[in-house]
Amino acid sequence: MSAETTGSASSAYIKHHLTNLTYGQHPDGTWGFAHSGAEAAEMGFWALNVDSLGWSIGLGVIFLLLFKSVASKATAGVPTGMQNFVEMIVDFIDSTVKDSFHKVNPLIAPLALTIFVWVFLMNFMDLIPVDFIPQIFHLLGVEYMKVVPSTDPNITMGMSLSVFVLILFYSVKEKGAGGFFNELARNPFEHPAFIPFNLFLEILNLVTKPISLGLRLFGNMYAGEMIFILIALLPAWIQWSLSVPWAIFHILVITLQAFIFMVLTIVYLAMAHESH
Amino acid sequence: MNINATLIGQAISFTIFVWFCMKYVWPPLTAAMQERQQQMSEGLQNAEKAQAELDLAKAEVENQLKEAKQQSASLIDQANKRGNQIVEEAKDIAIKEGERLKQAAQADIEQEVNSAKEALRQQVAVLAIAGAEKILASSVDQNAHSEMLNNLAAEL
Numbered sequence: 116m117s118a119e120t121t122g123s124a125s126s127a128y129i130k131h132h133l134t135n136l137t138y139g140q141h142p143d144g145t146w147g148f149a150h151s152g153a154e155a156a157e158m159g160f161w162a163l164n165v166d167s168l169g170w171s172i173g174l175g176v177i178f179l180l181l182f183k184s185v186a187s188k189a190t191a192g193v194p195t196g197m198q199n200f201v202e203m204i205v206d207f208i209d210s211t212v213k214d215s216f217h218k219v220n221p222l223i224a225p226l227a228l229t230i231f232v233w234v235f236l237m238n239f240m241d242l243i244p245v246d247f248i249p250q251i252f253h254l255l256g257v258e259y260m261k262v263v264p265s266t267d268p269n270i271t272m273g274m275s276l277s278v279f280v281l282i283l284f285y286s287v288k289e290k291g292a293g294g295f296f297n298e299l300a301r302n303p304f305e306h307p308a309f310i311p312f313n314l315f316l317e318i319l320n321l322v323t324k325p326i327s328l329g330l331r332l333f334g335n336m337y338a339g340e341m342i343f344i345l346i347a348l349l350p351a352w353i354q355w356s357l358s359v360p361w362a363i364f365h366i367l368v369i370t371l372q373a374f375i376f377m378v379l380t381i382v383y384l385a386m387a388h389e390s391h
Numbered sequence: 392m393n394i395n396a397t398l399i400g401q402a403i404s405f406t407i408f409v410w411f412c413m414k415y416v417w418p419p420l421t422a423a424m425q426e427r428q429q430q431m432s433e434g435l436q437n438a439e440k441a442q443a444e445l446d447l448a449k450a451e452v453e454n455q456l457k458e459a460k461q462q463s464a465s466l467i468d469q470a471n472k473r474g475n476q477i478v479e480e481a482k483d484i485a486i487k488e489g490e491r492l493k494q495a496a497q498a499d500i501e502q503e504v505n506s507a508k509e510a511l512r513q514q515v516a517v518l519a520i521a522g523a524e525k526i527l528a529s530s531v532d533q534n535a536h537s538e539m540l541n542n543l544a545a546e547l
Contacts, residue, residue: 162396163395164395187415187419201420224421272398
């Protein structure tokens with residue numbers, strides 16, 4: 116965007132950048148892409164943010180294909196190049212999991228690896244200049260294109276709710292339904308009179324976990340993206356003075372957020388396995 | 392920013408990706424890494440063993456060197472002794488030979504002296520007879536005195 120951007124144009128620019136490409140059923144009964152944020156809202160729950168989902172699945176597939184190709188060629192000999200890099204990540208994940216998860220569960224480490232790399236890649240899309248990919252799609256005739264999946268709450272909540280399902284599943288599996296209920300009912304006050312109060316507190320505590328997990332990632336990435344968009348409103352010759360420092364700082368943020376999402380998932384699942 | 396079915400779509404893809412990762416990505420990678428770790432620890436153990444063997448071999452070499460030195464020293468000693476012995480023996484033989492030669496020479500000399508004495512005795516008898524003849528002239532009976540003179544010559 117250039118210097119002559121007026122106030123309403125800037126807000127339109129920002130809004131445009133924050134609108135997903137949504138596919139769903141229009142109120143008149145036809146199926147198709149929404150042409151504005153309001154139209155997307157009218158589609159209700161049964162609509163898909165094609166851009167978020169597309170980028171998210173695309174990045175996930177890239178991650179898995181890359182790691183799979185390394186894994187199928189992995190040898191015990193001296194690791195070189197890509198294998199070295201992948202092993203470094205795997206080793207890092209493995210030690211993190213071993214630090215906080217003490218039971219044996221073959222799911223946890225691959226889950227943590229998937230979360231870390233996938234979330235990192237989704238966050239990484241934030242570092243691509245904000246107008247780059249949307250502009251390409253604009254030339255191809257696609258109206259809206261939001262390229263950072265983790266700035267879409269559907270994506271982050273989709274993952275955190277999956278983690279929540281795992282928490283419930285392993286809580287019941289490890290402690291039994293009765294044991295799990297006991298844990299909820301008898302903490303923090305061990306007295307029959309306090310059971311309703313305990314249940315209220317503990318269920319709130321339980322439900323807060325996935326919400327805070329998903330919203331933390333979403334909030335951080337959304338705010339970061341917003342600042343990139345605001346910087347993009349500045350005159351072109353000065354943008355670099357803000358976008359470069361922010362991008363460098365953001366490298367830290369995206370890694371940290373991916374790491375936090377992974378560690379919290381491990382910790383929640385460790386808590387689900389261990390009675391306290 | 393609407394909550395919609397994207398959430399479910401993401402949850403489904405998440406499940407599939409985690410399953411794929413658990414099945415095809417994680418196990419071969421960790422297996423390779425563990426195998427390498429084992430190989431490395433084996434390698435280190437082997438190195439330690441080799442070091443111990445080397446130390447042992449060094450000690451053995453030192454022992455053998457010491458033994459060899461001792462052996463050579465004793466050999467030199469023996470050789471020296473034997474040499475001295477040979478010299479002594481040679482001296483003894485030389486002395487004995489000298490003695491023998493000296494005795495032989497003395498025997499020769501004695502024989503010479505005896506034969507010279509015999510010859511002189513003969514000559515003295517002849518001279519004595521000739522002198523006595525001259526002194527006594529013809530008064531002396533050659534036959535009567537020759538026995539006496541012979542006895543005299545034998546006494547000389």
